[in-house]
Amino acid sequence: MVDAFLAVLQRPNFLTVVIIFVWGFYIMVTRYNLVKKLIGMYLIQTSVIFFLVSISAKKGATVPILLSTTEPVKSTIYANPLPHVMTLTAIVVGVATLGVGLALCAAIYKKYGSLDEEEIIKKLE
Amino acid sequence: MSHQLPAILFLLPLFAAISMPVVCLKHRHWSHPISVATLAVMVLGSILNLHNVINYGEVRYVFSGWTVPFGIEWVADGLASIILVLLSSLGFLGVVFTGPTSPKALGGRIVHYYILILLLLSALTGIVLARDLFNLFVFMEVAAISSYALIGVAGGRALFAAFRYLIFGNLGAFLYLLGVSYLYALTGTLNMTDMVDRLPFLLSSKALVGGLLFMFIGLGIKMALVPFHAWMPEAYAHAPDSTSPILASLLTKIALLAWVRIVYWVLNASIVAYGIPILLLVAVFGALAAVIGASLALAQRDIKMMFAYGGISHIGIILIGIGQGNQTGFVGGVFYLLNDAVMQAALFFLAGVAFCHYGIRNIDDIGRVGKQAPWLTGSLVIIALGMVGLPPTGGFFGKWNIILGALEAGNYVSVAAVVLSTLLTLAYFVKLFEGIFCQTSTRLDVQFGEIPLSFKMTLGVTSAAIILLGLFSSPIVQLLLNHALPPRF
Numbered sequence: 357m358v359d360a361f362l363a364v365l366q367r368p369n370f371l372t373v374v375i376i377f378v379w380g381f382y383i384m385v386t387r388y389n390l391v392k393k394l395i396g397m398y399l400i401q402t403s404v405i406f407f408l409v410s411i412s413a414k415k416g417a418t419v420p421i422l423l424s425t426t427e428p429v430k431s432t433i434y435a436n437p438l439p440h441v442m443t444l445t446a447i448v449v450g451v452a453t454l455g456v457g458l459a460l461c462a463a464i465y466k467k468y469g470s471l472d473e474e475e476i477i478k479k480l481e
Numbered sequence: 482m483s484h485q486l487p488a489i490l491f492l493l494p495l496f497a498a499i500s501m502p503v504v505c506l507k508h509r510h511w512s513h514p515i516s517v518a519t520l521a522v523m524v525l526g527s528i529l530n531l532h533n534v535i536n537y538g539e540v541r542y543v544f545s546g547w548t549v550p551f552g553i554e555w556v557a558d559g560l561a562s563i564i565l566v567l568l569s570s571l572g573f574l575g576v577v578f579t580g581p582t583s584p585k586a587l588g589g590r591i592v593h594y595y596i597l598i599l600l601l602l603s604a605l606t607g608i609v610l611a612r613d614l615f616n617l618f619v620f621m622e623v624a625a626i627s628s629y630a631l632i633g634v635a636g637g638r639a640l641f642a643a644f645r646y647l648i649f650g651n652l653g654a655f656l657y658l659l660g661v662s663y664l665y666a667l668t669g670t671l672n673m674t675d676m677v678d679r680l681p682f683l684l685s686s687k688a689l690v691g692g693l694l695f696m697f698i699g700l701g702i703k704m705a706l707v708p709f710h711a712w713m714p715e716a717y718a719h720a721p722d723s724t725s726p727i728l729a730s731l732l733t734k735i736a737l738l739a740w741v742r743i744v745y746w747v748l749n750a751s752i753v754a755y756g757i758p759i760l761l762l763v764a765v766f767g768a769l770a771a772v773i774g775a776s777l778a779l780a781q782r783d784i785k786m787m788f789a790y791g792g793i794s795h796i797g798i799i800l801i802g803i804g805q806g807n808q809t810g811f812v813g814g815v816f817y818l819l820n821d822a823v824m825q826a827a828l829f830f831l832a833g834v835a836f837c838h839y840g841i842r843n844i845d846d847i848g849r850v851g852k853q854a855p856w857l858t859g860s861l862v863i864i865a866l867g868m869v870g871l872p873p874t875g876g877f878f879g880k881w882n883i884i885l886g887a888l889e890a891g892n893y894v895s896v897a898a899v900v901l902s903t904l905l906t907l908a909y910f911v912k913l914f915e916g917i918f919c920q921t922s923t924r925l926d927v928q929f930g931e932i933p934l935s936f937k938m939t940l941g942v943t944s945a946a947i948i949l950l951g952l953f954s955s956p957i958v959q960l961l962l963n964h965a966l967p968p969r970f
Contacts, residue, residue, distance in 0.1 A: 390644060397652070400655055404662070407659065408662050411662065445615070449654075457648075460629070464644065467636065
């Protein structure tokens with residue numbers, strides 16, 4: 357048990373991922389304000405993106421551009437570009453979703469005059 | 482030309498969607514004929530693609546010439562081609578159906594609506610064809626974002642339902658992405674074909690189990706599997722009448738298809754992780770969904786809500802078939818998926834006609850139109866036969882194969898779940914027919930006019946398709962057996 361705990365502390369990045377994810381989920385579930393729910397959603401997105409960046413991080417590595425085509429490629433000195441590309445795409449996807457979410461929030465506010473989930477449900481009935 | 486066809490099928494609706502704001506800036510009413518024409522071409526193209534795949538084998542398409550482990554690969558195999566025909570023809574029918582409903586339901590947002598529908602269909606094409614786990618995520622999100630907007634496009638109650646769907650759907654998508662990044666960290670590849678070779682050495686890894694679990698929960702939210710289904714009925718019930726047929730018939734089924742791809746094409750189907758066979762898990766969740774979805778449908782008074790819960794129970798039945806791990810069950814599941822997509826489309830077309838033309842939302846009101854609605858009652862009888870699963874319809878043969886598969890696997894709980902779900906389905910359709918034929922409620926004296934041609938066409942074509950899928954079930958099942966089975970099966 358203690359060993360497992362220490363092993364987690366050895367990897368602070370992954371601990372951060374879990375904390376941000378759970379925090380975002382907690383906000384999403386417990387808050388009644390719709391914008392706060394979106395903030396929770398965005399925290400979850402950020403935690404997953406942070407995980408992707410963490411698994412590709414490498415100490416002392418450089419950008420993956422070959423300077424000469426004749427020398428053999430040493431994979432250890434280059435950072436892996438693929439997770440970064442995935443990260444960029446995931447950020448774009450997340451921002452687009454957030455945009456649609458905020459647009460829906462604005463339309464809901466115009467119609468019901470409130471962003472509180474309970475008040476809106478009361479008005480729906 | 483023929484090896485470019487899968488990419489063309491994807492690009493066709495995408496380009497139509499992009500060019501539509503320019504073309505329809507001045508002439509708003511052009512958007513309908515343009516979408517109908519685009520999707521008609523897409524239907525023809527997908528049939529041609531199916532013909533090519535059956536005769537000359539699967540088409541592998543690699544983007545911009547990057548070879549397989551590095552570039553993004555699309556494969557149009559038998560299963561994908563069959564689903565593409567289904568997808569494009571249901572999309573075509575959905576757009577034809579939109580014509581007369583749109584002025585009432587959508588107001589001035591017709592052009593936006595058609596752009597979103599075309600984007601949704603091209604993204605779903607991408608999900609069906611993609612053989613790259615991350616590519617799958619991107620298309621899933623494009624489809625999801627278009628569907629959030631499609632549900633909210635008409636405003637009103639749908640806005641809140643769309644917001645809930647957005648919160649749930651986004652959680653699902655990012656759980657899936659987390660699972661994908663686990664698998665990427667484990668294997669170092671995202672290509673499904675490439676991953677197959679690397680996974681057998683990593684079966685004891687905890688990361689594999691964790692990644693699969695996250696992917697399953699993520700896709701489970703997307704396919705409205707029972708513990709995660711809370712977003713689905715409200716979103717489909719309050720969505721504009723022209724939108725819900727396309728969403729209900731395609732969105733959840735394509736997410737299910739993505740899970741089938743991962744289980745059968747990436748993993749070996751018989752994989753056992755920590756003493757739990759993955760397929761058994763799928764079958765158990767399917768059995769739960771089949772029974773709980775149908776019993777929730779029984780409790781509804783709103784027609785669209787009832788049909789949406791019916792859709793949840795049918796997702797469960799498909800999963801039961803998929804989870805048996807033998808050919809009969811798999812083919813039965815896929816065949817039932819085809820049937821269920823058609824039946825869901827037909828049900829929501831019917832609900833749309835009932836509301837737009839007759840103003841009916843509730844099953845208590847259905848008796849009021851009585852004999853004035855021959856198309857409505859006629860197609861409802863056929864759909865009910867299909868949903869319950871009586872012999873001349875495709876629903877029967879799908880369930881038959883699923884039950885045979887479950888018996889072959891010795892999985893009697895699954896058989897019981899299918900039978901129980903069928904009985905519950907029968908119960909809620911009896912409730913619906915009681916409303917129509919017993920006519921306890923007072924008649925309305927209003928004379929309803931003739932229903933528009935496109936309503937007749939969509940109801941007629943989908944009802945005919947339900948019967949035809951049953952009559953031609955043995956060639957279709959044979960086709961699935963020959964061309965749609967996963968490798969190493």
